[in-house]
Amino acid sequence: QVQLVESGGGLVQAGGSLRLSCAASGRAFSAYEIAWFRQDPGKEREFVAHISWSGGSTYYAGSVEGRFTISRDNAKNTVYLKMNSLKPEDTAVYYCAAKPLFRGSDYSNTALYDYWGQGTQVSVSS
Numbered sequence: 001q002v003q004l005v006e007s008g009g010g011l012v013q014a015g016g017s018l019r020l021s022c023a024a025s026g027r028a029f030s031a032y033e034i035a036w037f038r039q040d041p042g043k044e045r046e047f048v049a050h051i052s053w054s055g056g057s058t059y060y061a062g063s064v065e066g067r068f069t070i071s072r073d074n075a076k077n078t079v080y081l082k083m084n085s086l087k088p089e090d091t092a093v094y095y096c097a098a099k100p101l102f103r104g105s106d107y108s109n110t111a112l113y114d115y116w117g118q119g120t121q122v123s124v125s126s
Contacts, residue, residue: 002026002098002115009094009120012086016124020081022096022117029077030054032115033099035107036070036081038092038122047108048094049081059107064090086124093119 008020022034036048049070050059058070067086072079079096097113104112 002029002032004096004098004115004117006094006096006117006120009122011123011125014087014124014126016086017082017084018086018122020083020094020096020120020122022079022081024077024079024098030074031101033101033107034070034072034079035097035099035113036079036094037097037110038090038094039119040092045095045110046092050107051079053101061108083122086122088124088126091122091124093121095119 003025005023006020008018010018012018030053033053035050037045038048039045047061048064049068051070051072055072060068067084069082096117098115099113106112
């Protein structure tokens with residue numbers, strides 16, 4: 001069992017920055033790959049970014065590549081999402097999710113992830 005808790009959301013103006021954190025507890029954190037997703041009311045949950053167990057490999061949705069950076073600190077059991085140059089269309093609830101190693105490489109597939117956090121709201125004003 002892995003428990004995930006997101007934090008760091010808030011209200012920011014367009015062009016601003018935020019850093020989200022995903023703190024994990026429970027089973028060996030380094031045994032899981034972690035991803036960030038986001039969801040607006042009435043829309044499907046959307047993949048944002050993924051990071052490998054070691055942090056050596058990352059993958060981004062095209063809509064955020066070059067603006068967002070995912071990283072992890074396994075000693076602190078925490079994954080981060082640094083978001084720069086935020087746009088109003090980035091407004092959503094952001095979730096982190098954990099996927100066991102070697103389950104597959106379709107990182108945007110929500111069905112591959114066993115554990116989810118409760119989400120943190122990010123609102124970007126124009």
